Amino acid sequence: MALSRIAKPQFNPYGDDAPQPERELGPWPAPVATAPLRARLQLPGSKSLTNRELVLAALADGPSLLRAPLHSRDTALMIEALRALGTRIDEVPGDGEYGADLLVTPGELSGGVSIDCGLAGTVMRFLPPVAALALGPVAFDGDPGARRRPMRTIVDALRALGVDVNDDGRGALPFSLYGTGAVEGGELAIDASASSQFVSGLLLVAPRFTRGLTLRHTGERLPSLPHIEMTIATLADRGVEVANPEPGVWVVPPSTIAARDVDIEPDLSNAGPFLAAALVAGGSVTVTGWPAETTQVGAQMAVILERMGATVTRAPGELTVTGTGAIHGIELDEASELAPTVAAIAALADSETVLTGIAHLRGHETDRLAALATEITAVGGDVTETDDGLIIRPRPLRGGLWHSYEDHRMATAGAIIGLAVPGIEIDDIATTAKTLPQFVELWTGPRMGIVPTPPTSGLL
Structure with a gap:
C-alpha cells in the first residue's frame, strides 16, 4: 500500500530560534x-498520565501539584489549551530531572478562544467535553495531519448531549462548539472502535455533568482497554468511583473531583x-x-x-x-x-x-x-x-x-x-x-x- 509523504511539523523542540x-x-x-x-x-513522565491529570486538575475543587510531569509538545498543547479556557497552570521548582513541577489552579471555564490540538489525540479528544462546560464558543484545529484523524465519535457524542457543534459534516478537525456553562449528561451510546480516547475523554469530564453519565460502547471491538482502565484509576484517585456493570458500559455519578498532589510515573x-x-x-x-x-x-x-x-x-x-x-x-x-x-x-x-x-x-x-x-x-x-x-x-x-x-x-x-x-x-x-x-x-x-x-x- 503506497503512503504519501506528509509535511513536516512546525514545532521546533530545539528552541524557536534554533535550526530544525x-x-x-x-x-x-x-x-x-x-x-x-x-x-x-x-x-521523563508519562504523556498519558500527565494529560489525564492536567484535565482532572483543571476540573478539581482546588489546586493540584503534578510532580515530575512530562514536558513535551503534547503536554505543552494541553497546558496552553487549559490556560486558554481559564485554568491557571504555573511551573514550580521540583526534584525531577526533566523540568519543573506543575501547580494547577482551577478557574471559571470560559470560551471565546481557539484551541491548537497539534497532533495530540489526547488534546483533540479530551478537551471538547471540557470546553462544553465553558461559556461561549471554542474552536478546535491542529496540524494538517490532525485533520485526518477520526473525530466523528466525539462530535456526535457532544451533539447527543445537547452541545451545539459545528463541523460542516466533516467529523474531523477543524470544528467549533458553543458551551453554555453546563452539560446535562445522562445516557449516551457511542462507537469507540476508532480510539479508546473517545471513552476516556467523556469519562474524565462526566463527574461535572449535571446528571453524570452512563456511557455505552456499541462497537464490536474496543481498542486500548488499558488506557480506559488508566482513566478510571485516575478518577478513583480523585474520589470519583466509575462503575463498570458490564463490558463496554461505564456509569459515572455527578460528583466533586478532588484536588490532590500527584507523582507522574x-x-x-x-x-x-x-x-x-x-x-x-x-x-x-x-x-x-x-x-x-x-x-x-x-x-x-x-x-x-x-x-x-x-x-x-x-x-x-x-x-x-x-x-x-x-x-x-x-x-x-x-x-x-x-x-x-x-x-x-x-x-x-x-x-x-x-x-x-x-x-x-x-x-x-x-x-x-x-x-x-x-x-x-x-x-x-x-x-x-x-x-x-x-x-x-x-x-x-x-x-x-x-x-x-x-x-x-x-x-x-x-x-x-x-x-x-x-x-x-x-x-x-x-x-x-x-x-x-x-x-x-x-x-x-x-x-x-x-x-x-x-x-x-x-x-x-
Whole structure:
C-alpha cells in the first residue's frame, strides 16, 4: 500500500530560534551499535498520565501539584489549551530531572478562544467535553495531519448531549462548539472502535455533568482497554468511583473531583525503544523509576521482550532487559501503541511475527500499519498488511531513508532498526519531541553508550 509523504511539523523542540535539523541539515543518521550496551537511565513522565491529570486538575475543587510531569509538545498543547479556557497552570521548582513541577489552579471555564490540538489525540479528544462546560464558543484545529484523524465519535457524542457543534459534516478537525456553562449528561451510546480516547475523554469530564453519565460502547471491538482502565484509576484517585456493570458500559455519578498532589510515573511506552535496544544490540539496559504496579500499557513491553528472546529482571524501582544474542518472532494481539517498537524488533528476528488487533493504529498520527509496512519493505524487509495488523517475515535489511510521517513512534522504530543496520537515516527525528524531546540526547548520550553516526548531509 503506497503512503504519501506528509509535511513536516512546525514545532521546533530545539528552541524557536534554533535550526530544525530535519529541514535544514538533512536526515538524522541512526547510530549503529558497535558494542554490547551497559545502560542505566530514567525517562521523563508519562504523556498519558500527565494529560489525564492536567484535565482532572483543571476540573478539581482546588489546586493540584503534578510532580515530575512530562514536558513535551503534547503536554505543552494541553497546558496552553487549559490556560486558554481559564485554568491557571504555573511551573514550580521540583526534584525531577526533566523540568519543573506543575501547580494547577482551577478557574471559571470560559470560551471565546481557539484551541491548537497539534497532533495530540489526547488534546483533540479530551478537551471538547471540557470546553462544553465553558461559556461561549471554542474552536478546535491542529496540524494538517490532525485533520485526518477520526473525530466523528466525539462530535456526535457532544451533539447527543445537547452541545451545539459545528463541523460542516466533516467529523474531523477543524470544528467549533458553543458551551453554555453546563452539560446535562445522562445516557449516551457511542462507537469507540476508532480510539479508546473517545471513552476516556467523556469519562474524565462526566463527574461535572449535571446528571453524570452512563456511557455505552456499541462497537464490536474496543481498542486500548488499558488506557480506559488508566482513566478510571485516575478518577478513583480523585474520589470519583466509575462503575463498570458490564463490558463496554461505564456509569459515572455527578460528583466533586478532588484536588490532590500527584507523582507522574515515567513513560513506559517511551521506555520501549531503549529496552528493545538491549535485545537488538546485546548487553543490558536498566530503566529506573519503574513502578511496581501501573495502568500503563508500556509495562507489557517487559513480557513482550522476554517472549522475543530477552532476559528480564526486576528489582525495587527498576527493570532490566538483557539481550541473549537471539531475537525471535512472536504472535501478539492488541499491541496498541507498542506495535511500532515490536514491528521494528520483528524485522530483525529469526522467525515470523504476526501482530493482530491493531486496526485502530490506522487512525493515529499516520496510518501506522501502512507506514510500518512501507518503511520496513523499503529497507529490504518482508511485511504484509492485514485488516487488523501486520505479518513480518525475516529478511536481510539494508540502509536507506526512513520516513517518520510526523509520527514519534515511527521515528523511534527506525532508530531501533538502525542499531543493527548501517545506513538507516531518519528523515524527521525531531518529531520525537511529541512525547520525548530528549530522545536523541538519551539515545546517543553517555548513559546509553550508543556512539552517534557521523552525518552525511549535516550535523545534528
